[in-house]
Amino acid sequence: MQHRILASLGILAAMTAMVVPSAGQAPAAAKSSSKVASKTPAAKKPLRTPWGDPDLQGVWNDATSTPLQRPTGLAEKDVLNDDEAAEFRAQLAHDLTRDRRDGGAEVDVNRAYNDHWMDSRRLKITADHRTSLIVDPPNGRIPPLVPLSPEREQRKARRAAANTRFNAGLPENYTDFTLPVRCVIRTDSPPYLPTIYNNDFHIFQSPGYVAIGPEMIHSARIIPLDGHPHVGKNLKQWLGDSRGHWEGDTLVVETTNFRADDGVVFMEANPDTYKITERFTRVDATTLNYEFTVEDPKTWTRPWTARIPWNKIDPDEQMYEYACHEDNYDMVHFLTGARAREKRGETK
Amino acid sequence: MTQRNLFKAAKFVVKMAAVIAMLGTIVIPAAGQPSAASGQFLPYKAPRMADGHPDLNGTWQAFVTADWDLQDHEAQPGPHPELMGAYGAAPAGQSVVEGGEIPYKPEALERKKQNFQKRMTVDVSSDKTWHQVGDPELKCYMPGVPRATYMPFPFRIVQGSSPYILMAYEFASATRTIRMDWKGEAPTPSWMGWSRGHWEGDTLVVDVTGFREETWFDRAGDYHSEDLHVVERYTPVSPYHLMYEATIEDKNVYTRPWKISFPLYRRMEKNVQVLEFKCVPFTEEMLYGRFSKSAAK
Numbered sequence: 001m002q003h004r005i006l007a008s009l010g011i012l013a014a015m016t017a018m019v020v021p022s023a024g025q026a027p028a029a030a031k032s033s034s035k036v037a038s039k040t041p042a043a044k045k046p047l048r049t050p051w052g053d054p055d056l057q058g059v060w061n062d063a064t065s066t067p068l069q070r071p072t073g074l075a076e077k078d079v080l081n082d083d084e085a086a087e088f089r090a091q092l093a094h095d096l097t098r099d100r101r102d103g104g105a106e107v108d109v110n111r112a113y114n115d116h117w118m119d120s121r122r123l124k125i126t127a128d129h130r131t132s133l134i135v136d137p138p139n140g141r142i143p144p145l146v147p148l149s150p151e152r153e154q155r156k157a158r159r160a161a162a163n164t165r166f167n168a169g170l171p172e173n174y175t176d177f178t179l180p181v182r183c184v185i186r187t188d189s190p191p192y193l194p195t196i197y198n199n200d201f202h203i204f205q206s207p208g209y210v211a212i213g214p215e216m217i218h219s220a221r222i223i224p225l226d227g228h229p230h231v232g233k234n235l236k237q238w239l240g241d242s243r244g245h246w247e248g249d250t251l252v253v254e255t256t257n258f259r260a261d262d263g264v265v266f267m268e269a270n271p272d273t274y275k276i277t278e279r280f281t282r283v284d285a286t287t288l289n290y291e292f293t294v295e296d297p298k299t300w301t302r303p304w305t306a307r308i309p310w311n312k313i314d315p316d317e318q319m320y321e322y323a324c325h326e327d328n329y330d331m332v333h334f335l336t337g338a339r340a341r342e343k344r345g346e347t348k
Numbered sequence: 349m350t351q352r353n354l355f356k357a358a359k360f361v362v363k364m365a366a367v368i369a370m371l372g373t374i375v376i377p378a379a380g381q382p383s384a385a386s387g388q389f390l391p392y393k394a395p396r397m398a399d400g401h402p403d404l405n406g407t408w409q410a411f412v413t414a415d416w417d418l419q420d421h422e423a424q425p426g427p428h429p430e431l432m433g434a435y436g437a438a439p440a441g442q443s444v445v446e447g448g449e450i451p452y453k454p455e456a457l458e459r460k461k462q463n464f465q466k467r468m469t470v471d472v473s474s475d476k477t478w479h480q481v482g483d484p485e486l487k488c489y490m491p492g493v494p495r496a497t498y499m500p501f502p503f504r505i506v507q508g509s510s511p512y513i514l515m516a517y518e519f520a521s522a523t524r525t526i527r528m529d530w531k532g533e534a535p536t537p538s539w540m541g542w543s544r545g546h547w548e549g550d551t552l553v554v555d556v557t558g559f560r561e562e563t564w565f566d567r568a569g570d571y572h573s574e575d576l577h578v579v580e581r582y583t584p585v586s587p588y589h590l591m592y593e594a595t596i597e598d599k600n601v602y603t604r605p606w607k608i609s610f611p612l613y614r615r616m617e618k619n620v621q622v623l624e625f626k627c628v629p630f631t632e633e634m635l636y637g638r639f640s641k642s643a644a645k
Contacts, residue, residue, distance in 0.1 A: 050398030050509050057510040173640030174632045184628050202525065204506040204514040206405045211506045211514050218490070218540075219521035220514060222504055222622055229619075237624045319525070321538040325628045326489045326562075329475050335639035342641070 047282060051207045053225075054249045054282050059319045060310035062192060062290065063121035063199040065092040068306060070132035070140030077131055078140060085129040093123040119197045126309055133193075135291075136305040143300045152270065152298075159262050170338045170347065174331060179263040182331070183324035185238050186216035190255055190276055191266060191292035194308065200319040201310065203280075210244055210251060217324045223253055230256050238264060240276075251280040270298040286312045389591075394550060394584035397507065402550045402584050404505045404513075407620045408612040410498040410592065413441030415485070417568035418608060419449060427468060438567075444498075446607040450570060456601040463569025472635050479562045483569075487635065488627035490522040490539035492563030493556050493578050494594040494608065502615050504622045513545060513552075518622045526554055534558020537574060552582040573600040588614045 047055040070078070080088055094100070096118070098111035126133075132140030148156065162176040171177060180186045187195055192214065202213040204220075213220040223244040231241045241257035255278070258264050260271040274296040281289045288310040295303035313319075341347070394402035413421070416438040426436025443449070452460060466481040485491060491499055501518035513526040524540040534542030534557050542558035561574040581593040590612040597605040637643060 055509075057508055057512075173642070174636045182628065182632065184626060202512070202514075204510070204512065205508040206506045209405075209506060211504075211516065213514060213516075213523055213525075217521070218523050219624075219626075220506075220516040220523045222506065222516055224621070231619075231621070231623075235623070238626050239624065318535075320536065321490075321524075321540055323490060323539050323560075326484075326539060326560075327478070329478065331632075331636050332472050332639055335636060339639065339641070339644050342644070 047285070049205055053205060053207075053246065054251070055205070056203045056210065056251065056280055056282055056288060057205050059200055059202045059313045059315075059317070060288055061119075061121060061199050061313050062201065062308050062310045063119045063124075063194050064126050064133075064308065065089065065096055065123050066125045066130055066133055067092070068133045068193065069142055070134070074131045074140075076139065078135075078138070080129040080131060082129075085125060088129075088131065089123075089125045092125065096123060113196070117197055119199055121199070121311075122194065122196060128309075133306040133308050134304060135307045136293075137302065143302045143304050145299060146297070146301055149298070152268075155262065156268065159268070166334070169334075169341060171334055172338070174335070177331070177334070179261075183217060183328050185219075185264070186214075186324065188214040188217055188219045188221075189239050189264070189266075190221075190242075190253075190278055191294065191306070192278075192290065192308070198322060200313065202319050210253075213319075215319055216322045218322055233257070236260065236271075247279075249281060253278045253280070266294060267299070269294070269296040269300075273298045283309075288312070389585040389589065392584065392586050394587075398509060401547050402552075403507065404552060404582060404584065404590065405507050407502050407504045407615040407622060408590060409500075409502040409615055410610055410612055412444050412498055412610045413439050414444045414498040414608070414610070415495065415500060415566055416441065418445050418566050418570055419443040419568070421568070444608045444610050446609065451603045451606055453601060453603055460569045460571060463564065463571055464567075465569075467567055467569055470635060483567055484563055485519075485567065486631070488520055488631045489562070490520055491517070492539055492559060493524070493541050493543070494580060494596070495563065495565050496522055496524075496540070497580075497592060497594070497612070498610070501625060502620070502622055516622055518625045520627055521624060526552075537561075539563060541576075541578070548581075550583060554580040554582070556580065571601070572596070572598045575600050582612075585611070588616070590614075 049055045049057070077084075098114040098118070100111075101108065103111070134140045134142065137143060162171075163178075165171050166176050166178075174182060187193070187198070192201065198215040200215040202215075204211040204213065208226050209222060209224055211220050211222045219239060221239060221242050223242045225244045225246070227245065228243075230243060231237075235241070236257050236259040238259055238261075240255040242253050242255045244251055244253040246252070255276050258271050258274070262268070265271050265274050266276065275294065277293045279289075279291040279293075281291075283289055289307060290310050291305060291307040293303055293305040294300075394404075397403050416424075420443045421438070421441055423440040424438045425434075426432050426438065429437075463483075467483040468486060470482040470487060471477040471480065485495075485499075490496075496503065496515075496517045496519065499517070499519045503515055503517040506514040506516065511528040511530070513528065514523060515526065516523045522540060524543055526543045526545040528545045530544045537558050537560045539560050539562075541556040543554050543556045545552055545554045547553070556578040557576070559572070559574065559576045559578075561572070561576075564571050575598050577597040579595045579597075581591075583591045583593075585591045591609065592612050593607060593609040595605050595607045596602070
């Protein structure tokens with residue numbers, strides 16, 4: 001039983017990883033039990049650490065059902081009234097739920113990861129009733145892509161072929177799996193987007209530093225604020241190299257030096273020209289606004305920005321260790337399954 | 349100041365230092381401070397955080413060879429010296445265990461020896477054998493406590509004004525949260541354990557339970573059961589050193605609690621930072637290569 005669950009975990013992770021970039025549909029974001037983020041004026045006197053920085057410390061959760069991109073049917077409607085919002089929420093919740101039985105046996109199997117696994121906050125839209133997490137461009141959609149170089153087209157095709165093999169249950173080796181399934185990186189790489197579960201982020205601060213510990217996978221981005229330069233250009237990292245500074249009460253984080261492996265840079269943008277800037281602003285006791293802007297002239301026709309409200313979790317809830325690789329039985333199950341299929345001649 | 353006076357002043361300083369050092373030797377052990385600190389460091393009062401407790405922020409690293417073996421060990425070649433030569437060889441080192449030896453129960457000592465013999469064997473062909481053999485470090489698993497502290501990699505302490513202190517280790521990007529004055533029990537076993545902290549004077553005391561039983565202490569196969577209980581003590585003894593001590597208790601494996609201690613050094617490079625040692629990709633061929641399509645042919 002445990003194995004099957006773990007296997008489906010892997011499938012879901014793979015689906016998430018693939019769906020997000022290709023369809024640009026958000027693994028939606030934000031939760032909503034607290035105050036409206038974008039419309040609430042920032043607290044007059046923001047909470048401060050004893051050394052004078054805005055205080056972002058605590059465990060935050062970014063789950064929401066609001067999609068990254070505005071559904072095409074909603075056109076230019078960026079914010080909904082109460083009735084519309086209730087309907088929007090119900091529709092999204094229906095689409096996200098995995099206990100429904102409207103897809104036939106095959107779909108049903110792929111929904112093995114049912115609501116039991118889902119963060120219930122994932123079924124709520126943002127408190128400000130936005131129709132997309134993207135706030136710029138104003139249409140709430142990822143800007144059109146620029147033509148890719150032949151090299152990047154090849155790379156994209158290579159990755160797509162690996163995904164096809166994986167989805168057919170015929171991965172040739174471990175490199176046919178996505179990085180999240182391999183437990184190399186998961187939701188710890190910026191930008192942070194909501195996913196089905198484990199949407200917690202623990203922010204720690206000390207004089208001159210902010211550290212962000214995403215639940216998946218137990219890595220911490222330790223961000224110096226003292227203006228010292230990035231690591232050298234030949235030192236690349238899976239999570240890049242982050243530097244921060246305060247602009248008023250907002251923590252601004254710029255991250256560079258990403259590795260060039262498939263799946264590392266957000267939406268497979270071009271590692272050398274891709275830029276990401278994140279902004280963290282404490283709104284009130286229980287809310288923080290997380291905003292990111294990405295740009296890459298070799299991928300998108302213009303920069304774009306999304307905003308996701310983060311909500312402080314009850315201190316009793318705590319964030320727990322997410323071990324991934326240590327018990328990643330999936331890897332062997334998928335591969336031995338593929339070999340068994342090949343032996344039986346199921347090589348479609 | 350005349351030269352004579354200078355000389356006198358210098359002599360006074362030396363005398364005072366000797367007195368202070370002596371006081372140190374007397375006072376420190378009596379107060380249960382790390383014995384390894386005895387006489388090594390002048391009395392020191394660490395800078396304070398706003399709450400009045402010592403500021404332990406920094407990038408720290410142990411420079412002992414305990415990750416190879418907590419106990420005395422000779423230099424030894426790495427695996428496959430016919431290929432690797434002196435690469436991957438292990439340095440000699442002296443025991444960091446108080447009294448030199450880990451007090452194993454006889455049957456547990458047998459298990460440790462078997463662990464060592466099979467430290468480089470992996471068998472992930474079945475979920476049942478997944479964790480039975482092989483050093484978890486070989487497989488890039490989170491190292492647990494106290495091993496994370498003395499792996500040959502730095503770690504960073506992030507201490508602010510919340511009840512949580514972060515310890516972020518370079519090896520495998522492992523992290524753990526020290527919950528200050530937290531009373532609750534570990535909710536579930538984990539690789540890095542459930543860490544509850546409190547201050548005893550200038551010492552950060554961390555009580556760790558709730559471990560997964562699979563972590564090891566070193567490449568020599570030293571191990572524990574799920575009943576492992578570790579009490580760590582971090583004491584600032586100079587601007588550049590923390591004295592580290594861990595008391596290890598596990599009634600299933602040892603005849604009595606035992607203790608390790610060594611200093612942690614502040615990494616002083618101007619550009620120091622904890623980099624990534626994401627070793628999962630280094631292990632995939634070893635773990636999963638035999639299940640690939642090309643291997644099946």
